[in-house]
Each structure stands twice: as C-alpha cells, then as structure tokens.
Amino acid sequence: MKWFEIALVVLTFATGIIWLLDRLLFARRRREAAGLLEEKEPLVVDYARAFFPVLFVVLILRSFVAEPFRIPSSSMMPTLLIGDFILVNKFTYGIRLPINNRKVIALGEPQRGDVAVFRPPHHPDQDWIKRVVGLPGDLVAFEGDTLYINGERLDYQLLGQYEGRGRGRDMTGVAVLREALGDRPHDVLESTGVHDPRGQGEWRVPEGHYFVMGDNRDRSDDSRFWGTLPESQLRGKAFLVWMNFDSSAPGWVDWSRIGKGIQ
Template identity: 40%
Template sequence: MGLLTGALYACLIFYLGGWYLGMWRGNFSLLLLILTVVTLAYWLAERFHFRPARERAAERLAQQAQARRAELARQGIQQVDGDVEAARRQVLAQPWWLDWTAGLFPVICAVFLLRSFLFEPFKIPSGSMVPTLLVGDLILVNKYHYGIRLPVANTKIVENHTPERGDVIVFRYPKDTSIDYIKRVVGVPGDEVAYLNKRLFINGKPVPTQPLGEYYDEDSRRYAQMFSEQLGAVEHRVLTQKEAPPFVMAADEYPHRDQCRYTAEGVACKVPAGHYFVMGDNRDNSQDSRYWGFVPDENIVGKAFFIWMNLGNLGRIGSFK
C-alpha cells in the first residue's frame, strides 16, 4: 500500500506540475472530487480494516507480554526488561501512507463541499471589470444563489434565484468551458439589448447614466470617462474611451447570432430563452457578449459579491455592486 500511495502522489505532483507550467489545463473541481473519493476509500479502509488490525496486534502484544511476565514471576524473576507500552504505541501508530491519505479526508471533503455548494474563490485576471473590480482582487462567488448544481457536471438539481440585470456573475466561457469569465448581466431572457454609440438600451429605453468625470486606470496608464449607470436596482460605475469606436470589430460566430444586428453604431440583440447578455464595466476594454454571444444558464457558476483580499490594496476588501 505504501508503494501504491507513493505512485498516486507522484501522479498528483506530475499533474499539478504540468498544470502550473501550462502544459495542460487543469480542472480543479474534478481534481477535488477525485481526491475526495480516493481519500474516502483510504479513510474507510483505515476505519474498518487497518485500525482494527493494529488494535488486535497491540492487544496480542499486551497479552503476550502479560503472559511472559506471569511465567517469569512463577520462576521467581521479578525484574523484566522491555517497555511494552512503547511497543504498543508503535504498533498502533498510523503508517505514513495512511496519515497522508485517510488523515486528510475530513479536510479535503470539507473544502470540496464548501467550494462546490457554498462559496468559491476567484482571482480577477484582467481589467474588463474596472472600476468595479481591479486586477488582483480576490473575490468570493455565491454558488447556491442561482440554484444548487452538481459539481463537475454543473447540472442544476435545486432551483433558486435567476440572474437579474446588474448582477456580477462568474460563468464558464461559452467558447471554452475550461475557462471562467466574470461580467455583469445587462440582459435577461426576452430582453432587447442594444449598445449604440456607447449607450446601453434595454427594451428600447436608455439605461440612466450620470457623468462622473475622468478615471485614471493604473494598469493601462490612461484616463477614461467614468459614468454612473443604473441597471434595475443596481447602481454601478462604467468606463468608456473617447478614442474607441462605437462599433464591434471582429465579432465571432456563435449560437443565436441571428438574434443580433451589427451596425456602425454598435450592436442590438434579442436575448433567447435560457441565455443572458453580459458586458464588462470597462466597456471599451472587455471581450463580452458583443463579441462571442450569449451565456447559457448551464454555464453560470455563481454570483460574485465580496472582495476578500487584494494584496496590493487592503482597502479593497468588502462587498461590491
């Protein structure tokens, strides 16, 4: 069993090393599921086989020592060498391969359940959600707000809320589901969403905005125009660049593309059932539904709601809209 456990750890290190070096893309949810199942198997084996076997061996050792002492006492020998209790503790001790498998099961299982059904951490990798979220923000995502889904398969088994306009969501990128994206929902099923001349319209009505002056983006090292935007009950801030064109360049082919019309002024789309139209708050620096289409409901991971750390700016910690 020690050799088998060593081989399993070697495979894990090889997989994580290749993932870290970019040789392949990892699936952390699947990895956690596999680790939970494997450590559970070891935990059950320890609970019902290995530990009882060690306890029986320790009991035999104690009985043999007691019988030996009784025999020596019968012969008049009272001084007996050997520390039976130390030997008994050694027999009862877990071998390393059980300590590093069965011993880790409660921790791995707790992480798996917490991450799969309650909250999952993410790191913001790009500036598409500036000024709401900055590069380096570590955020928490509520996994049950939009319903409970089976881990790995991502199949919804319990309904809850549906995404609303203004929600910031994490989802699996429709063109490559191994990648997670974060954007803001601007259109729900049935909506007519238009982004024309850098103004957002929902069902033919302009979304209320207020100019807030200029914003200096430290990552891009340039100024942008900042606006307050009201999407339903959510007031948030967006950025636009004066020099950026209003039209969408090089939009991809995607499902339901016939529901969108591209013009020199921008794009207008009818959101199909079971899908959502999402955009980044950094409007001229965001690859979003304008370029690659709608987000299917089954791709949604959860609702982003809290910045729990930013190593470069601790003042970022807190909730956001």
C-alpha cells in the same frame, strides 16, 4: 481552475475511501494480529485519515458555499480591478455539482445588474466574470456608448475622468459614467470615440440565456462578440473583495478595497 476542482474531488474521494475501507476491513485485522504489541497503522492510512476531513470541508465550502477567484484583466474596471481577489456565492443561482456544474437544486436566477462568474461557451475550462445586463426575452442594443434594454435608453451621468493605478493605469483619462441599470446603478468606463463595430448592434436574448457585458466597455470580450450565455454555464454571484494585490501598483496592496462589497 477546472483542473484544481477535479484534483480536489479525486483527492477527497480517494482519501475518504482509503480511510473507510481501513476502518471497515483492515483495522480490526491489524489489532488482532498485533495482540499485545502496539498497532502500527500504514502510512497511506495515516495520511488519508489526516487529510480527508480537511479536503472534505474545503470541497463542500468551495463547491456549495463560496469560492475565491482572482481578477486577471481590466474588463470589469472600475468595479473590479486587476489584482482583486473576490468571493463568489455558489448557491445564489442554485446548488450545482462540482466539475460538471449540473444544477441539482434550483434556488434562484440571475437578476439584472448581478456581477456573475461563469464559464463561457467558447472557453469552457476558464472562469470569466461580467455583469448581467439582459435577461431571457430581453432585446438588448448597444449603440455608440449607450445601452438600450427593450428599446429604452439607459440614463448616464458623467462623473469625471478615471485615474488608474498599477496594471490598470493605462485606463487613466477615460470617462467614468454612472449607468442606471434598473435599480442597480453602477460605474462604467468609456473611451471617447473608440467603438469596435463588432460590439455594436441589437440582440434578442433566448430563453435560458443571459446577456453579459464588462463595465470597461471598450476592453471587454463579452456577449456582444460571442453571443448570449447559457444558464448552465453560470458558476455564482460575486459579492465581496477580500484582498487586492498588484505588484505594479505603489505599495502592492490597495487596503481600501479589502472588504468592499460588489454592486
């Protein structure tokens, strides 16, 4: 995704500069040289004039308003499924420059329960998505199948067994639980008796960092394994599923997921 972002920025600036230089320096000379004849615009200028407005609008929308992402893994099931195409609000956590992700205007910070897109410190060229469970200063603990925030055990309600579809069908039969994370209750998946010892423990969240976890607790590579997430790595807040496509699922498209809000 980062290389696409770099290419978009380079193409936008290149076409814009070509168009601007032509209007300021070369167009008048061509008209004077052509005289009564029809002016012939160079092909590169013609392409720059045609593509620059489109590229500029796409760059602004993608960098500062909303960006599309595709869910490639099962780590956020059952909230997000493999094959979901989502939209991410790019200004919720502040206005950031493309490519280097530097925040230039502070507008807000992640709240507990947000589903956030970010670039993990150990894979800075990849976009990941997890749920924010720990805020700066929090003491987060995970024991067995239970999450604790600042020493308080979260409440869980067993909803039944999960029935997967498509590429997520191997999760069929695991427990679906409603986790009461503050005022943001949401569903999580838990495989009974499956506890990776590396994902058990207690962590203090430093200032300027967040603790993130996947809703599919036994299939998620998250802060339990690689540490807290620096604020500078945040990309935006996921808010909508706009398409679902999984060639392994019956019918390929789950129409019920289109337009589904992300909680």
